Every structure is written in C-alpha cells, then in structure tokens.
Amino acid sequence: MPQQTERVTLAVKKRFSLGRHALTMVVMAWFAMLILFPLWGIVRETFRYSWTAILDTLQSPSSLHAFWMTLILTVCSVVVNTVLGTISALVLSRQRFFGKVLLESCIDLPFAISPVVAGFMLILLFGPRSWLGSVLESVNLKVVYAFPGMLLATLFVTMPFVIKEILPVLRAFGVEQEESAAVLGANKWQTFRRVTLPSIRWGLGYGITLTIARSIGEFGAVLVVSGSIMQRTQTATLRVHDQFTDLNYAGAFSAALALALVSFGILNFIQYTNRRKGE
Amino acid sequence: MFVGLLVFLPIGAITLEALRSGLASIWDQIRNPQALAALGLSLRMAMIMVLINVVTGTATAWVMVRNPVPLRGLLNALVDIPFAIPTVVTGMMLVVLYGPRSVLGALFADRGISVVFDRPGIVLALLFVTFPFVVRAVQPVLEEMEVDMEEAARTLGAGRVKTFLLVVLPTLMPAILSGAALSFSRALGEFGSIIIVAGNIPMRTQVASVYIFGEIESGNTGGALGLSIVLLIISFLVLFSLNLLQKRSRRYAATD
Numbered sequence: 001m002p003q004q005t006e007r008v009t010l011a012v013k014k015r016f017s018l019g020r021h022a023l024t025m026v027v028m029a030w031f032a033m034l035i036l037f038p039l040w041g042i043v044r045e046t047f048r049y050s051w052t053a054i055l056d057t058l059q060s061p062s063s064l065h066a067f068w069m070t071l072i073l074t075v076c077s078v079v080v081n082t083v084l085g086t087i088s089a090l091v092l093s094r095q096r097f098f099g100k101v102l103l104e105s106c107i108d109l110p111f112a113i114s115p116v117v118a119g120f121m122l123i124l125l126f127g128p129r130s131w132l133g134s135v136l137e138s139v140n141l142k143v144v145y146a147f148p149g150m151l152l153a154t155l156f157v158t159m160p161f162v163i164k165e166i167l168p169v170l171r172a173f174g175v176e177q178e179e180s181a182a183v184l185g186a187n188k189w190q191t192f193r194r195v196t197l198p199s200i201r202w203g204l205g206y207g208i209t210l211t212i213a214r215s216i217g218e219f220g221a222v223l224v225v226s227g228s229i230m231q232r233t234q235t236a237t238l239r240v241h242d243q244f245t246d247l248n249y250a251g252a253f254s255a256a257l258a259l260a261l262v263s264f265g266i267l268n269f270i271q272y273t274n275r276r277k278g279e
Numbered sequence: 280m281f282v283g284l285l286v287f288l289p290i291g292a293i294t295l296e297a298l299r300s301g302l303a304s305i306w307d308q309i310r311n312p313q314a315l316a317a318l319g320l321s322l323r324m325a326m327i328m329v330l331i332n333v334v335t336g337t338a339t340a341w342v343m344v345r346n347p348v349p350l351r352g353l354l355n356a357l358v359d360i361p362f363a364i365p366t367v368v369t370g371m372m373l374v375v376l377y378g379p380r381s382v383l384g385a386l387f388a389d390r391g392i393s394v395v396f397d398r399p400g401i402v403l404a405l406l407f408v409t410f411p412f413v414v415r416a417v418q419p420v421l422e423e424m425e426v427d428m429e430e431a432a433r434t435l436g437a438g439r440v441k442t443f444l445l446v447v448l449p450t451l452m453p454a455i456l457s458g459a460a461l462s463f464s465r466a467l468g469e470f471g472s473i474i475i476v477a478g479n480i481p482m483r484t485q486v487a488s489v490y491i492f493g494e495i496e497s498g499n500t501g502g503a504l505g506l507s508i509v510l511l512i513i514s515f516l517v518l519f520s521l522n523l524l525q526k527r528s529r530r531y532a533a534t535d
Contacts, residue, residue, distance in 0.1 A: 019439065020345075020346050021346075023338065023341070023342060023346065024342050024346045024347075024348060026338070027335070027338050027339050027342040028342075028348070028354075030335055030338075030339075031339065031354070031357075034403075034406055034407060034410060035357060035360055035361070035407065035410065036357070037376055038369070038372035038373055038375070038376050038407065039360070039372065041372050041375040041376040041381070042368070042371060042372045042375055044375075045375040088282050103282060103283060105518070105519075105522055106282070106286050106287070107282060108518055108521075109286055109290075109514065109515075109518065110285075110286065111461075111464070111465070112464040112468070112514035112515075112517055112518045113468060113510070113511065113514050114467065114468025114469075114470065114487075114488045114491070114507075114510050114514075115468060115470055115471075115488075116468070116470050116488040116489075116491050116492050116495075117293075117468065117488070117491065117507045117510050117511060118289065119495075120293070120491060120495055120503055120507055121289035121290065121292055121293045121507075122289055123495065124289075124292040124293055124295075124296050124500075125288055125289050125292035130292070152285075155285060156285055156286075156289065159282065159285055159286070163282070210362070213362060213363045214362075216365060217363075217364065217365030217366060217367075217368075218365075219365060219366055219367050219470065219471035220366075220468075220470035220471055220488065220492070223492075224492065224495055236365075237365045237366075237367045237368075237471070240365075240367050240368065240371070241367050241471075241474075241475065244367075244371060244475060252371065253371065253375075256365075256367070256368045256371050256372075259364075259365050259368050260364055260368050263360070263363035263364045263365070263368075264363070266363050267356060267359055267360060267363045268356075270359055270362075270363065271355075271356045271359070
C-alpha cells in the first residue's frame, strides 16, 4: 500500500509540472513586462545623453538644492517618526485610555488618503485664510509654501510605517520582561534601552527604511503644500516633474535615474531588515 | 498626541471647511460634469487594475512559494520595487517605454492604440504602483499553508482546477481581498505617476486626484473640497471594511 500512495503522489507531481512551468513562465513574463522593462527603459533613455550632459544637469544649483531639500526632509521625518512613532506605539500597546480603539483604526488612514487630499487638508489647516495660519503668520512662522508645511506633509504620509511595524512586536513581546527589569531596579530609560529596544530593533529598522523610501518618493502631498518654488521649496521629485513638463528630458531623466538608484539601495535595506525582523 | 494631531487636525480642518461652505454647495461641486467624469474614471481604472492585480498577484505569490523559480531571492526582492521607487519616476519610465518616441509606442500607435496620455497608461501606472499589495498579502498565507489538504483533494479525484477553486482559494480569500482593498484605495488616490503618464485632459484622462490638484492650483477651494470629501469617505469605507475583514479572519483563526 505505501508503494501505491507514493506512485499516486508521483503521478500527481508529474502531471502538475507542465502546467506549473507554464504558469511560472507566464508570471515571469508579466513581471518582466510590468516592472523590469520600464526600469530598463529609464536607464537606456538616460544614457542617450552624454555623461557630461548628465553630470551638468545633476550639478546645477537648482538640482543640488532639490536633492538637498529631499535629504533634509527625509532626515527630519526619520528622526520625528522614530522618536514619536516609538512612543506612540508604546502608549498604544501598554496603556488604556479613552478613544484608543478609534485611534488605532486611524493609524492606517494616511495610507488610504490620497496624497493630494492630504496636502489640501494641510492647506486648509495652515493656509493664509485659516485661523491657525493667521495666528502662526503673526509670529512670523510660514507653514504652507515653506519647509514646515512640507515636513508636515511628509510626516503625514509616512506616520504609519514605524508604528505599524513595531506595534505587533510590542504586543507579542508582552510586559513580563520589562516588569522584571523594573523589579530588579532598572529605571524607565534603562528598561527601554536594555529590554524593549533590542526586541523591536529590526521592526523599527524596517519601519525606518520604508519611511525613508516614502519620504524620498513623496510627490503629491509635498507638491500641493510647497508650491514647488525653484531653489526654495522644490524637492528632488518635484524637480524631476518640473523638468519633465519643461521638456528638459536630459535633466529629468538623469535626476529620475539618480532617484531610482537610491531606491535600489533602500530596497536592499528593506530586504535586509525584513529578513532580520522575521528571525 | 502625535498620531491624533497629525491625523485628526487636518481631517477636522476639512470637515470644518465643508460645514462652512454648506452641504448644498459641495453637492453642486461634486455634480459638476468634469468632477463626476474624473471620479468615474478613477473608480473605473481602479476597478480594472484590481481585477488584473488579483489574478496576477495571486499567481505571482503562488509561483514564488510553490514553484521552483530561478533567482527566487532576486525576484522576491524586486517585488518591492514599486514601493521604493518614487511615483514620478514610475510615470517617466512608462512614458519612455510606451511613449510616442519609443519602439513599443510606435508599434501600438500603428494599431491605433495609444497608451501614454491615454487610459491604458493610467491602468499600467496603477498596476505598477500597486503590484506588491496582493503579492505581499497572499504570500505569507501560502507559505503557512500545508499541502496535505490539496493532496487529499487530488487523491480523492479532484482535478487541478477544482482543487484550487475549492481548497486553496477559500483559504486565500481573506488575504486576496485585503490586498485588493489596499491596492484599490491606493489607486484611487494615486497622483504622481498618473499626472506624468496620462496628463491632465479633462473628461478624458483626468482622474479625481488630478482634478483636485487642478482646482487647488487655480484657487478654487470649493471645487477641490467636493471631490476630496468623496475620496475621504471612500478611504474611510475601505479602511472600515478592511478592519472588519481582518477581525473576522482572526476570529476564524481563533476557532480553528
């Protein structure tokens, strides 16, 4: 009898294999067409221009300023998200308070809301016509069409990443170890640094890499809020768009390729942190 | 608190603005033919994308988990590319590939199909940016799933298709649905790639987010408000049903 079952499974496997290979081929072809072809397209398009042209546009003051803006925005949003995101996740997982369930279900909202709508909401909130905007204006703080607004827009769209990654880890981790640490005389900061942080390390890392990727790539929300003023509020993605609509293809494609290369680097980090997180 | 301030304040601001301008005027703004056309286009394009992505995404996850694929690790890494690449860059890649100056674009143009600056381009852009959602939702479920049930079904004489439909698909359904919901809400809001690929032709390639952007740029807050509210309500609904779905599948898992 065992022999027979073996034969049946073998037959099943053999019959499976033709269809299986066909399916694999179809999936690979689809993947290549949808994802790989476009990637190859942009590389080829960029290198139709000479190296000097590419380097020239990348080194123009406006481009450098745009990349610089993106860098600062990304660093700021990473710092804020790491600190406040971790605190939020700690509060959400460790404390009970009124409206917690509502708050938790709202964490995902920024992913569901269109970036353009997000930017629009910020304009309504802080714009020159709004109450808050006029109050801030009177203390000479400009939010909309300036850096604070761009940072707020970036924070809005990236807020869920860190919280969503470490919240389940904190829940699964429980409080026993933290309590033992506290009983053994560790203060709050020591407990956090020695006990909590090591357990959420890779989840946090994964959340941060996703935050970086999104901060660099964000376009809609930042465009609406910043007004894309050259050398002032223009980020790298806004610069790419600006050059593209101005038919300055050499500039647009070299900046786009530069961004794509950065994304590849980030992709590696995403993979790495995700794998470590699973361990 | 951080979350509260960042999310609730802006939503409060838009609700306040909506109340101030009055429901009647918002309703008028939504009924404006151009706004309606943009909203309809967004919904239709997102639906088409979801239908394609559900099939291809599930197939991709299946192949990556079950079949011997060359360079599986690389493929697995590349699935996340759409999350890493700025949407503006995505749009430009599609223009390069299918635009009028490219070989493929010329080929399509000969047959009277225009991809870029037209609707097929929108669907392609949406497919690209939402590609990982279904794959990443289905993949872990498939990995956890045992093959016993399938083998049992097969030895009991069920065909390959029947086994998939009756044994595998019901298990995957919650994951597929949540991937579909995520990609749908992302597609409705997508802006960067679409404005580059499809441009901003009213009544033809202008989707909801692009319409809203246009209204903001021209200083017409009322017009932007109408569709923004509609999009917000849809986002809430999608999120709500997603939560419900997750709660339900968790309950099933608990009773198992």
